[in-house]
Amino acid sequence: MASERLRAEFRSLVEQWRRDTHHFSQISKKVTHPAYFRIMGMGERAIPLLLEELRDRPSHWFSALKAIANFDPVPTGASPAMARDAWLEWGRKNRLID
Amino acid sequence: MSASEIERDFPSLTPDNYSVASPEDFNYNCLAIALGDVTNWWEPPGEFGFYWPPGFPSDLMVETVIKIIKLHGYIVEGDKRSEPHTQAIAIFAKDGEWTHFAKYTGGQWWSKLGEDHDISHTSLELLEGDLYGEVVLVLRRDT
Numbered sequence: 393m394a395s396e397r398l399r400a401e402f403r404s405l406v407e408q409w410r411r412d413t414h415h416f417s418q419i420s421k422k423v424t425h426p427a428y429f430r431i432m433g434m435g436e437r438a439i440p441l442l443l444e445e446l447r448d449r450p451s452h453w454f455s456a457l458k459a460i461a462n463f464d465p466v467p468t469g470a471s472p473a474m475a476r477d478a479w480l481e482w483g484r485k486n487r488l489i490d
Numbered sequence: 491m492s493a494s495e496i497e498r499d500f501p502s503l504t505p506d507n508y509s510v511a512s513p514e515d516f517n518y519n520c521l522a523i524a525l526g527d528v529t530n531w532w533e534p535p536g537e538f539g540f541y542w543p544p545g546f547p548s549d550l551m552v553e554t555v556i557k558i559i560k561l562h563g564y565i566v567e568g569d570k571r572s573e574p575h576t577q578a579i580a581i582f583a584k585d586g587e588w589t590h591f592a593k594y595t596g597g598q599w600w601s602k603l604g605e606d607h608d609i610s611h612t613s614l615e616l617l618e619g620d621l622y623g624e625v626v627l628v629l630r631r632d633t
Contacts, residue, residue: 414491414495414603414604417519417521417590417602418519419533419540420533420534420550472516473517
């Protein structure tokens with residue numbers, strides 16, 4: 393269970409990232425935002441929070457998840473929706489989210 | 491995002507000159523829907539969740555994407571100020587790299603704003619500015 397302090401910091405960074413990059417047409421530009429880097433810098437503690445965010449408000453968190461988990465459950469050629477499903481299934485299997 | 495957040499990023503948009511046309515959707519971007527695909531996010535380099543047509547350079551250059559759009563039957567229109575006759579795609583760019591695409595169909599312009607909503611808008615100039623730069627080319631397709 394993430395601490396309230398960690399959760400609050402995560403939420404603040406997510407909102408900052410969404411506010412600044414939500415209208416970008418290129419994910420490669422979105423994932424180089426400082427808030428995205430700071431979330432990756434939270435390490436494994438951020439994984440359950442990222443999975444919750446992906447479940448509740450889908451967005452392109454795949455690069456962060458892949459970098460932190462050092463694992464990629466997404467099959468080659470998957471669409472964003474398929475990538476989301478693969479990560480949520482992985483998270484449930486590992487009891488990281490409901 | 492809310493209308494006020496859209497209008498913050500695109501200050502020329504007002505309730506009189508645009509309408510929200512779809513829910514938010516992270517599955518596809520402006521290039522994808524301009525070319526008729528709402529299931530994938532068109533962007534090099536082909537990492538998961540991305541799609542890029544095979545055989546084209548993995549870059550964001552305007553010259554590359556013009557070739558991709560032409561493959562779908564579009565030809566160069568030229569003047570962005572002239573009203574398209576049937577279907578058209580406008581390329582927005584900054585520093586030689588594409589930033590956004592708007593599609594003209596059914597008598598108006600349509601844009602998917604990143605992961606946010608699709609909107610219809612009365613002119614291309616409304617989206618020009620810091621975020622998307624300027625329209626550099628319009629291609630048309632007569633159907």
